[in-house]
Amino acid sequence: AAGVIQSPRHLIKEKRETATLKCYPIPRHDTVYWYQQGPGQDPQFLISFYEKMQSDKGSIPDRFSAQQFSDYHSELNMSSLELGDSALYFCASSAPGSGGREQYFGPGTRLTVT
Amino acid sequence: GQNIDQPTEMTATEGAIVQINCTYQTSGFNGLFWYQQHAGEAPTFLSYNVLDGLEEKGRFSSFLSRSKGYSYLLLKELQMKDSASYLCAVPEGTPLVFGKGTRLSVIA
Numbered sequence: 001a002a003g004v005i006q007s008p009r010h011l012i013k014e015k016r017e018t019a020t021l022k023c024y025p026i027p028r029h030d031t032v033y034w035y036q037q038g039p040g041q042d043p044q045f046l047i048s049f050y051e052k053m054q055s056d057k058g059s060i061p062d063r064f065s066a067q068q069f070s071d072y073h074s075e076l077n078m079s080s081l082e083l084g085d086s087a088l089y090f091c092a093s094s095a096p097g098s099g100g101r102e103q104y105f106g107p108g109t110r111l112t113v114t
Numbered sequence: 115g116q117n118i119d120q121p122t123e124m125t126a127t128e129g130a131i132v133q134i135n136c137t138y139q140t141s142g143f144n145g146l147f148w149y150q151q152h153a154g155e156a157p158t159f160l161s162y163n164v165l166d167g168l169e170e171k172g173r174f175s176s177f178l179s180r181s182k183g184y185s186y187l188l189l190k191e192l193q194m195k196d197s198a199s200y201l202c203a204v205p206e207g208t209p210l211v212f213g214k215g216t217r218l219s220v221i222a
Contacts, residue, residue, distance in 0.1 A: 033209055042201060042212040043157065056209050090156055094208070101145065103210060105156035 002026055004106030006091050012112045013081050021076040021109045025093030031055065032074040033092040033103060034066060043090060049074055081113045118213035120202050125219045126192055134187045134216045136202030147203040147210065148176050148187045157201055160187065192220050 005024040013019050025032050031050045035043035036059075045058035049068035060066070063081075068074045078085060088110050092103040117139040126132040138146065145164040149157035163169055163178035163185060175188040187200055199215040 031208065035210075042214050043210075045206075045209040045211070048209055056207050058209060088154070101147075101162055101205075102159055104159070107156050108154075110154070 004091055004093050004104055006089075006106040006109050008109060009107065010110050010112075012114065014114055015081055015083060017081050017113075019078045019081060019111060021078070021089050021091075021111070023074045023076070023091030023093075023106060025072055025074070025091070026095075026104055028095065029093035029104075030072065030096045031094045031098075032068055032072070033094075034060075034074070034076050035090040035092065035105075037088040037090060037108075038084075039087070041087075046076070078111075083113050086111060086113045118202055118204060118211065120200075120213045120216045122214065123217045123219070125221060126189075128192055128194060128220055128222050130192050131188065131190050132192060132218065134189070134200050134202075134218065136185045136187070136213060138183050138185070138202070138204055138213075140183075140204055140206075143180060144205045146176075146178055146185050147205075148174075148185075149201040149203060149212075151199045151201055151215065153199075160200075189218075194220050194222070196220050 007022045033048040034046040037043040046060040048056045052068045066076045088108045090108045091106045094103045120136045148160040151157040161176035168177045173190045178185045197220045201215045202213040203210040
């Protein structure tokens, strides 16, 4: 069965650079969630999109922005990167009518800021 | 807001049974999830409880008591591959709020 796809899987950037993470949800899933997980931490919700509109906003820094496109894929844009942005970034998707139950997580993008 | 508490670490023996507890405080309850996460990998869905009682799914079972704000995940016939973090999570709207996770080590 198709799963959530994230690219790239690994990314190394320097401070003050920008990064773009991509997420391709499971086909026919209409909601995408972004989570950030620092070393030894639990995943923290950043932002979500439902039918291409922002639906919920969590602890996403102003330096970050995201959008969902017409094909339902989503991109997380990160600017002025800081060392503290080094983390695993997970994208999750959920099916229509599920109310967010059974969020399926992608494999994550490991971002390292040096 | 949500407040979730679970033990940081647990150790259990291969073949044994282990119970991982989770207590929560929520402004509005909309179910409780358990996820398994191996180091550096994505969380994988284990269970979802919205009604009181025990839900069994193979070697894993999850229990919920809404009146006590309490859940547990029960793992039977432990295998070495069960060594992982187990995350309790509750929805805040639709996004999930995770507990800090319980790191389970299964030893021979």
